[in-house]
Amino acid sequence: MSLRMCARCAALTERPVLIAEVHQGTGPGFDVYACPDCAPAFPPLQDVLDLFTARRTEGEAR
Numbered sequence: 001m002s003l004r005m006c007a008r009c010a011a012l013t014e015r016p017v018l019i020a021e022v023h024q025g026t027g028p029g030f031d032v033y034a035c036p037d038c039a040p041a042f043p044p045l046q047d048v049l050d051l052f053t054a055r056r057t058e059g060e061a062r
């Protein structure tokens, strides 16, 4: 188990919730975590939204 800092309240939590994956073109990306209390305040994972967009585009192509 690893300690992560919440991106919203800056509290250290032993039960981090992954809320976003930041991908950078020039280097390794990093993950953004929130504590369980703050997690519901964040929008869904960006990667999930990308999946929806890709699937919709794929559907329109057929």
Ligand SMILES: [Zn+2]
Pocket (backbone or CB within 6 Å): 006, 007, 008, 009, 010, 011, 034, 035, 036, 037, 038, 039
């Ligand atoms: Zn928090």
